[in-house]
Amino acid sequence: MKTYQLEILSNIQVSERYWHMTLNSENIEEPIVPGQFFNIKCGEDELPFLRRPFSIYRINQEEKTIEFLYLVKGAGTVNLTKFKADDQLDVLGPLGIGFRLEEDWDSILLLARGVGIATLAALAQEAAAKNVKCVAILSARSNNDLLAAETLQGFGATVIKVTEEEGTSGVENVQRLVEELIVEHGVKAAFTCGSMRLSRLLQKITFKENIPAQIALEEHMGCAMGVCYACVCNIRESHGIKSVRVCIEGPVFDLEKVVLT
Amino acid sequence: MMDNLSLDIQIGSLHLKNPVMPASGAFGFEMESILDFNELGALVPKSITKYPRGGNDTPRVCEVTGGMINSIGIQSKGLPYYLEHIIPQYQKYDVPLIASISADSIEEFTEMSEIIGANPAVSAIELNISCPNLEGNGKAFGMDGDLSFELIQKVKSVTDQPLIAKLTPNVTSIQEIALACEEAGADGLNVANTILGMAIDIHTRKPKIGNVMGGISGPAIKPIIVRLIHQVRNVTTLPIIGCGGIMNSDDAIEMILAGASSVQIGTANFINPLTMIEVLEGIKEYMRRYEISDINNLVGKVNLPSSTSTLY
Ligand SMILES: Cc1cc2nc3c(=O)[nH]c(=O)nc-3n(C[C@H](O)[C@H](O)[C@H](O)COP(=O)(O)OP(=O)(O)OC[C@H]3O[C@@H](n4cnc5c(N)ncnc54)[C@H](O)[C@@H]3O)c2cc1C
Numbered sequence: 001m002k003t004y005q006l007e008i009l010s011n012i013q014v015s016e017r018y019w020h021m022t023l024n025s026e027n028i029e030e031p032i033v034p035g036q037f038f039n040i041k042c043g044e045d046e047l048p049f050l051r052r053p054f055s056i057y058r059i060n061q062e063e064k065t066i067e068f069l070y071l072v073k074g075a076g077t078v079n080l081t082k083f084k085a086d087d088q089l090d091v092l093g094p095l096g097i098g099f100r101l102e103e104d105w106d107s108i109l110l111l112a113r114g115v116g117i118a119t120l121a122a123l124a125q126e127a128a129a130k131n132v133k134c135v136a137i138l139s140a141r142s143n144n145d146l147l148a149a150e151t152l153q154g155f156g157a158t159v160i161k162v163t164e165e166e167g168t169s170g171v172e173n174v175q176r177l178v179e180e181l182i183v184e185h186g187v188k189a190a191f192t193c194g195s196m197r198l199s200r201l202l203q204k205i206t207f208k209e210n211i212p213a214q215i216a217l218e219e220h221m222g223c224a225m226g227v228c229y230a231c232v233c234n235i236r237e238s239h240g241i242k243s244v245r246v247c248i249e250g251p252v253f254d255l256e257k258v259v260l261t
Numbered sequence: 262m263m264d265n266l267s268l269d270i271q272i273g274s275l276h277l278k279n280p281v282m283p284a285s286g287a288f289g290f291e292m293e294s295i296l297d298f299n300e301l302g303a304l305v306p307k308s309i310t311k312y313p314r315g316g317n318d319t320p321r322v323c324e325v326t327g328g329m330i331n332s333i334g335i336q337s338k339g340l341p342y343y344l345e346h347i348i349p350q351y352q353k354y355d356v357p358l359i360a361s362i363s364a365d366s367i368e369e370f371t372e373m374s375e376i377i378g379a380n381p382a383v384s385a386i387e388l389n390i391s392c393p394n395l396e397g398n399g400k401a402f403g404m405d406g407d408l409s410f411e412l413i414q415k416v417k418s419v420t421d422q423p424l425i426a427k428l429t430p431n432v433t434s435i436q437e438i439a440l441a442c443e444e445a446g447a448d449g450l451n452v453a454n455t456i457l458g459m460a461i462d463i464h465t466r467k468p469k470i471g472n473v474m475g476g477i478s479g480p481a482i483k484p485i486i487v488r489l490i491h492q493v494r495n496v497t498t499l500p501i502i503g504c505g506g507i508m509n510s511d512d513a514i515e516m517i518l519a520g521a522s523s524v525q526i527g528t529a530n531f532i533n534p535l536t537m538i539e540v541l542e543g544i545k546e547y548m549r550r551y552e553i554s555d556i557n558n559l560v561g562k563v564n565l566p567s568s569t570s571t572l573y
């Protein structure tokens with residue numbers, strides 16, 4: 001973890017609400033793994049004041065670039081859209097503990113909603129590189145928000161889209177899909193990000209099916225370095241409930257241990 | 262001639278090689294890979310409580326214009342863990358360690374100070390008599406002169422460590438509290454902790470902080486802190502640590518001119534983890550520029566108009 005001034009290679013709007021940014025990452029010596037994130041300064045002169053956390057969307061080892069996919073939400077992300085190619089971006093990272101892909105997991109399932117898709121895309125990329133079969137259920141309000149589906153398909157993942165627009169994103173339908181896909185694809189591990197509702201669902205299913213699962217959590221952060229104890233969540237341990245910091249002990253946790261609220 | 266800058270300062274028997282240190286709760290060992298701790302004047306870990314504490318509900322932070330509000334609730338692993346794990350982590354650094362203590366009662370402050378004060382790795386104690394997040398509608402010891410006096414006097418009787426009282430800005434007269442602390446035997450005053458605040462999300466109509474209220478930090482509070490330092494300086498000669506809203510060396514120098522001999526930096530570390538190093542460099546730059554060889558010659562050197570009213 002360090003602060004870097006990275007050159008922006010591109011920063012473009014990819015749909016109504018989403019933007020995509022590519023940075024030159026040749027100065028970053030540390031390894032970057034899927035599930036990790038950067039805390040990004042979204043403007044000059046402390047406007048907005050705090051940095052904003054964003055997961056790594058794609059890691060391109062050969063080209064020495066990293067990519068982010070972000071939803072335009074408030075002051076920080078609105079400001080981020082103003083950066084142009086050749087500008088410098090102040091990033092702190094790589095931060096946190098990423099996803100764990102074990103040797104014998106030859107088939108994985110991803111369940112993502114909204115911006116959670118950005119977080120799981122990097123994992124689909126790694127799965128492809130390791131010849132791990134990957135099936136992804138992507139949930140969003142509308143098809144318009146699901147452009148990342150193509151990225152995942154590009155990595156060879158089987159993608160199933162569910163949306164409010166088409167009335168397919170209800171919990172019952174997703175439950176049926178997950179259960180079917182687990183059997184059909186011989187899923188060895190599951191991963192989720194972006195929705196409490198879907199995380200609870202996946203927690204229930206993977207517990208019942210005895211499949212290991214991981215979740216990438218989001219929480220409001222202060223320092224993102226582990227010192228301020230702002231972004232905490234509760235983890236179930238053998239001896240009781242333990243409070244952990246999402247930024248440094250996560251953001252990825254074993255799904256079965258997380259106390260979902 | 263200006264190559265020999267003296268940045269040394271003294272807080273009671275505590276000697277600092279330079280006046281820049283972190284603010285408790287906004288600094289930690291996790292920053293080791295970013296920052297050379299040996300460059301700092303002192304190290305100040307997060308306030309410790311006697312018993313483990315879980316802390317407050319999330320969200321624990323929110324952004325406000327020019328700063329943030331926090332209500333962490335002093336999440337802590339308790340005193341035994343602190344003595345066994347936290348303090349030793351800092352021992353490899355050749356920099357004084359100032360232990361910050363938080364407690365719910367005077368007895369607990371005294372008991373903890375005695376134990377922590379006896380630890381040879383500790384060079385001073387900062388008494389967080391101001392934390393606005395503990396129960397009691399935000400009320401703290403530092404809001405009451407008599408309680409502050411009693412607290413510091415009791416702690417003074419059980420330890421020889423230099424004592425720094427961290428004052429709260431959430432008072433009618435900080436001068437009254439500062440004087441009470443001085444009379445009780447404090448060696449230094451930290452001015453100040455966070456300013457109690459609140460923010461509401463107008464769409465959900467919910468407070469933006471899980472604990473409803475919290476402490477404002479960051480540049481938004483700096484002018485208030487500069488004023489408080491000035492006021493405290495007017496009534497006591499105790500060394501003052503300026504704390505609140507420092508983002509760069511100009512801010513730190515402003516506090517020194519107002520009367521602080523050292524500074525603590527908190528929230529700025531979250532934006533730029535190298536702030537403390539840059540502030541130190543900037544102070545040196547300023548001293549060279551204005552040919553000031555000893556930092557102590559800058560303390561309180563604000564040029565006030567000759568007819569300043571003392572009514573504030
Ligand atoms: C580990 C992690 C990874 C993330 N990855 C991505 C990503 O890849 N793409 C993406 O679009 N978004 C991601 N997010 C969410 C993103 O950080 C927020 O959408 C962003 O901070 C909103 O800032 P804003 O100023 O636009 O919105 P505002 O709502 O104005 O933000 C106000 C404050 O709330 C905080 N905040 C608001 N929403 C969130 C949130 N969901 N999580 C944490 N803090 C929040 C902001 O950081 C800021 O301090 C991630 C969050 C975390 C914690």
Ligand SMILES: Cc1cc2nc3c(=O)[nH]c(=O)nc-3n(C[C@H](O)[C@H](O)[C@H](O)COP(=O)(O)O)c2cc1C
Nearest residue numbers: 228284285286308389454478479505506526527528
């Ligand atoms: C997240 C956070 C946690 C804090 N925790 C403590 C604490 O445990 N003890 C304490 O005395 N002050 C604590 N503070 C207050 C700071 O030490 C400091 O007084 C305050 O933030 C003002 O300085 P700043 O504007 O440079 O941050 C905390 C501040 C922040 C932002």
